[in-house]
Amino acid sequence: MLRQGFVIGAVGMFLLAAVNARADYTIRDVTDPTGNNFINLLGINNAATIGGFDNNAPAQGFTLTLPASFTSQNFPGSTSSMVTAINNAGDTAGIYTDAAGNTHGYTFIGGTFTTVDNPASTVFNQALGIDDADRTVGYYAPTQAGTTGQIAYSQAGGVFTNINALLPSNANSQAVGINNAGDVVGFYQPTSLTSVGFLDVGGVISTIDPFGSTFAQALGINNEGEIVGFYVDGGGFQHGFIDNGGSFTSFDPLGSSSTTINGINDLGQFVGFFTNANDAVVGFVATPAPEPATIALLTTGLLGLRLTRRRR
Secondary structure: OHHHHOOOOOHHHHHHHOOEEOOOEEEEEEOOOOOOOEEEEEEEOOOOEEEEEEOOOOOEEEEEEOOOEEEEOOOOOOOEEEEEEEOOOOOEEEEEEOOOOOEEEEEEEOOEEEEEOOOOOOOEEEEEEEOOOOOEEEEEOOOOOOOOOOEEEEEEOOEEEEOHHHOOOOOEEEEEEEOOOOOEEEEEEOOOOOEEEEEEEOOEEEEEOHHHOOEEEEEEEOOOOOEEEEEEOOOOOEEEEEEEOOEEEEEOOOOOOEEEEEEEOOOOOEEEEEEOOOOOEEEEEEEEOOOHHHHHHHHOOOOOOOOOOOOO
8 A cells, every 4th residue: 555554826815715724834625526535635846736646446646736626647558546746847756556456656757657667576666756856766565465575765767776775674665755955755664563754865864753653654855854744642643743854743634533744845835634533534735824924925926935944
């Protein structure tokens, strides 16, 4: 399953139309247009174009222009398809399943679909992140099930780099997000009951474990170095997190019983999904709430300055 099964108008008009608010963020819920009550938002670019999929048996990929303009994106000839990431040019990365049941990564760049499979496996690959240079990250596994032997990689121009070998525990791993500096985030699993987020900066690995959690996954990174993902607390509840230079903020939309944050753009907007009291999986888009003095600027489409701290 994708990510270990934890599946992922003008600016002023977006803010005014939002329906789920917190003091620090303005949140828009995105429900499944097919009525299947299962939608995942996995990536967002600086134009607030979103990539994701709905689990409409089989899964169908899409891009979304807010508030509700969905464009289908499915790999030609696939039996199921998902959009997992989108860059600032609108190029996407994703996953598709072929008629034989094999899982492949893909890119959709300049209107052209291309399969992205690590040469080590032709039966299970997932492309999960893409930067503005069209470099991708993901993972592969030796079997169709894809649940054991997962190897995180980065890919540029058809050259694959093994990230799993850099990790402190050579266990199942996935690379999920990449920014323009080539920094990569993802996670690895030392045991079947634990998961540790990681950040790879030029081959130097640091771990990401919000609030001391023993189960955390880093799923997205922007060009400011902000990282998003989720963690499980001591009571077994799952929360989203934002990591700004090693300072963690926990995040849950109102009404959530389980939250995942998958992608973040350079403006600090992030996307993900949550499970509500009715067990429906609802997508959401969160935008940092502006100071009162900036609201007038935002309604004319201008963006205020955001101060962020780069990760160490």
